[in-house]
Amino acid sequence: MSTWRYKLPLALCTFGLAFPAHSQQADNPQAQAEPEPQDARDRVLYSTETEHFKPLTKKLVQNIWMDQKDIWTSPLHIRTAEDAIPWILVGAGTGALIASDHWSARQLPNTVDQVAISRDVSQVGAAYTVLPITAGFYIGGAFAHNEKARETGILGGEAILDAVLVAEVFKLTMRRERPLQGDGNGAFFQGGSSFPSGHAAESWALASVVAHEYNKGWYPYAAYGLASLVSLSRLSGQQHFPSDVLAGSALGWFVGRYVFKTHVDHSIHARPESKLASLRPQVIPRFDSDSKGVVLSWGH
Numbered sequence: 001m002s003t004w005r006y007k008l009p010l011a012l013c014t015f016g017l018a019f020p021a022h023s024q025q026a027d028n029p030q031a032q033a034e035p036e037p038q039d040a041r042d043r044v045l046y047s048t049e050t051e052h053f054k055p056l057t058k059k060l061v062q063n064i065w066m067d068q069k070d071i072w073t074s075p076l077h078i079r080t081a082e083d084a085i086p087w088i089l090v091g092a093g094t095g096a097l098i099a100s101d102h103w104s105a106r107q108l109p110n111t112v113d114q115v116a117i118s119r120d121v122s123q124v125g126a127a128y129t130v131l132p133i134t135a136g137f138y139i140g141g142a143f144a145h146n147e148k149a150r151e152t153g154i155l156g157g158e159a160i161l162d163a164v165l166v167a168e169v170f171k172l173t174m175r176r177e178r179p180l181q182g183d184g185n186g187a188f189f190q191g192g193s194s195f196p197s198g199h200a201a202e203s204w205a206l207a208s209v210v211a212h213e214y215n216k217g218w219y220p221y222a223a224y225g226l227a228s229l230v231s232l233s234r235l236s237g238q239q240h241f242p243s244d245v246l247a248g249s250a251l252g253w254f255v256g257r258y259v260f261k262t263h264v265d266h267s268i269h270a271r272p273e274s275k276l277a278s279l280r281p282q283v284i285p286r287f288d289s290d291s292k293g294v295v296l297s298w299g300h
Contacts, residue, residue, distance in 0.1 A: 060158060067162050067259065090250045097243035102185040104242050108235075118237030125203030125230030130160055134206065147268050148213060156209045159259040163205040163252045167198045170247075179238045186241050197240045200248030201255075203230040208256025212264075227252070 078084055097104070108114065123129060138153025140146070177185075177192035186194060207227035211220035231249050234240045240248075 056154075060154070060161075063158055063263070064161055064165070067158070067262070068165060070262075071162065071166060071255070071258070086254075090246075094243050094247050094250075097241070097246055098186075101241035101243055105179045105184070105186075105235075105238070110238060115237050118233040118235075119239065122199055122230055122233035122237055122239065124226065125199035125234075127160065127164060127198075127202050130202050130206045131157060134160065147265070151265055151268060152210060152213045155213070155259050155263055156206045156256075158263070159205040159209050159252075159256040160202050162259060163201040163255045164198065166255065167196055167201045167248060167251060170196055171198070176244070179241060186243075194240055195244045195247060196251055197231065197234050197244045197248030199234050200227075200231040200240075200245050201252040203227040204249045204252025205256040205259075206252075208253045209260050212257065212260040 078087070134153045134156035136153070137149050137156060141149030141151070141153060171193045174188050174195045175191050175193070176188045176195035177190045178194040179186065181192055181194075182190060188195070204227045207223035210223040214220070214223075227249070231245045235242060235245050
């Protein structure tokens with residue numbers, strides 16, 4: 001079994017979060033259908049039976065607790081310039097948008113119909129909407145014996161709750177005014193709750209998990225398209241500034257990726273060996289009574 005470690009970064013305003021994640025993969029997925037779990041988080045994923053509500057909830061709470069410890073201590077694990085690049089990119093983008101928020105927020109017509117429709121559409125990304133979607137994945141997967149759907153449900157719910165916790169901490173810390181509060185310039189530390197966008201974080205957390213689980217065909221486009229619609233509607237509904245939406249979207253995507261990479265059951269996502277594998281050269285030592293040397297071979 002081999003292990004990978006991922007750095008999953010997020011910069012919000014002048015500082016950010018990195019989300020390190022790791023995953024497991026059996027050396028032979030067909031021969032080892034259920035890998036040995038590396039920590040307590042993995043146990044919920046490798047069960048092939050539908051779990052009762054109480055043990056499932058207990059495991060989910062334990063997973064989120066460990067996720068939060070990883071997320072909030074992740075800045076301590078930045079070691080290289082490569083680790084810091086996503087911090088810099090997201091931080092620079094967020095900072096640039098903050099500087100222009102007061103101007104860009106006024107560029108839309110902001111009609112009554114636009115604002116009303118946008119606010120209604122944006123509710124698709126609310127926690128009370130996206131969490132039932134994850135429950136649908138889980139329950140549907142349990143009844144249909146579809147492990148990937150079941151995994152999507154549990155990981156999607158975990159990612160959403162992780163994103164909500166992180167976003168709420170930043171909201172309480174930054175206390176930014178919304179576009180229709182104060183003088184409309186989005187002042188920080190004024191008792192508001194605009195930064196970052198919670199709807200964007202929640203919708204992108206679920207979209208990230210779904211797109212990583214179902215990474216072929218139209219599924220990623222549909223997931224990210226819906227998350228983008230929610231994010232933009234929060235902007236056109238005058239609920240958030242562009243920087244709020246960018247920060248929330250990045251937060252959600254990185255948290256979703258972190259949860260997937262950390263908890264994914266690779267036996268569900270086993271890929272057949274590439275046909276090009278037969279073209280790999282092999283050097284085979286040869287020693288017998290007639291000759292000594294090496295044999296260069298292609299194929300199995």
